[in-house]
Amino acid sequence: MEQIHWYPGHMARTRKMIQEARSLVDVVLELVDARLPKASANPMLDTLLAGKPRLLVMTRADMADPKVSRAWVEYYVRHGRAALPLDARTGHGTEKLLPRVRALAPKRSAPVGTQLRPRAVRMMIVGIPNVGKSSLINRLSHRAGTKIGDRPGITKTLQWIHVADAQLLDTPGILWPKLEDQQAARMLAISGAIKPELLDEEELCKTFIPWVHQHYPGLLAERYGVDEEILSVVADELGPPLLELLERIGLRRGLVRTGGAPDTLRAAELVIREVQTGKLGRLSLEWPTESGD
Numbered sequence: 001m002e003q004i005h006w007y008p009g010h011m012a013r014t015r016k017m018i019q020e021a022r023s024l025v026d027v028v029l030e031l032v033d034a035r036l037p038k039a040s041a042n043p044m045l046d047t048l049l050a051g052k053p054r055l056l057v058m059t060r061a062d063m064a065d066p067k068v069s070r071a072w073v074e075y076y077v078r079h080g081r082a083a084l085p086l087d088a089r090t091g092h093g094t095e096k097l098l099p100r101v102r103a104l105a106p107k108r109s110a111p112v113g114t115q116l117r118p119r120a121v122r123m124m125i126v127g128i129p130n131v132g133k134s135s136l137i138n139r140l141s142h143r144a145g146t147k148i149g150d151r152p153g154i155t156k157t158l159q160w161i162h163v164a165d166a167q168l169l170d171t172p173g174i175l176w177p178k179l180e181d182q183q184a185a186r187m188l189a190i191s192g193a194i195k196p197e198l199l200d201e202e203e204l205c206k207t208f209i210p211w212v213h214q215h216y217p218g219l220l221a222e223r224y225g226v227d228e229e230i231l232s233v234v235a236d237e238l239g240p241p242l243l244e245l246l247e248r249i250g251l252r253r254g255l256v257r258t259g260g261a262p263d264t265l266r267a268a269e270l271v272i273r274e275v276q277t278g279k280l281g282r283l284s285l286e287w288p289t290e291s292g293d
């Protein structure tokens, strides 16, 4: 199979931005996609943010399989991490965010005999492209606030947004997913997070169809009117059976070339598009496992 490679160009700049912002915030909101929280994370943050309280915000919880999201939250709790699934687009679940952030923020203690002026908890958002960073910033700022001006003495470009009694840095840190694990990279492509040049949708179906057949039996059969039997064959042996399956889907959906032959590429594009738009239903694309971490 073709390998997915990805050479981030702006990583150095992001690294610098996060290093600078790190000391200005109390808590970092690390956004990942609830459908594949590990594949959509960047492990570089573990080093960049070592010792900094972090809340793992699992966006697109509305598209993920709720029972798998619950399993992920338990998995993170076992690993000492706080995780909160939410829908950054509608804002559903964001009401839980600030209480979680406050609980994570370091308690500031004043030296004996002095008084500490209370100040707002400060936070920033980081995450891969398209994970919902802008949506969450918009949600939080529309909920409770207006932008406040530059903070003199910090930097000219950093802007803070009032969010209830907290402050959010208005510029998110953009990271790229780490694409060393090819299964994770393919799942990211299926989720729509990345668009690899060398993999067309037919190629992505080679990963997606056996996987969905295993984890959500009956789903493809029902949606596309194909029988389970051919799905089992595809799961065992890719190539001709996959093409035959795509032909059947193409025929059922009227995706044919001139002359009437089914268009397998358009059928594959349809399947992948229906994953990405949620038409196939709520799906998680990665399960927690205890191995490999």
Ligand SMILES: Nc1nc2c(ncn2[C@@H]2O[C@H](COP(=O)(O)OP(=O)(O)O)[C@@H](O)[C@H]2O)c(=O)[nH]1
Residues within 6 Å of the ligand: 059, 060, 061, 062, 063, 086, 087, 088, 089, 090, 127, 128, 129, 130, 131, 132, 133, 134, 135, 136
């Ligand atoms: N269904 C759903 N869509 C989301 C969610 N968060 C973001 N989106 C959509 O994903 C796309 C990218 O979101 P955006 O906030 O621009 O991501 P950014 O690149 O991280 O800033 C937009 O079309 C959003 O409407 C979510 O939690 N659920």
Ligand SMILES: [Mg+2]
Residues within 6 Å of the ligand: 133, 134, 135
């Ligand atoms: Mg954005």
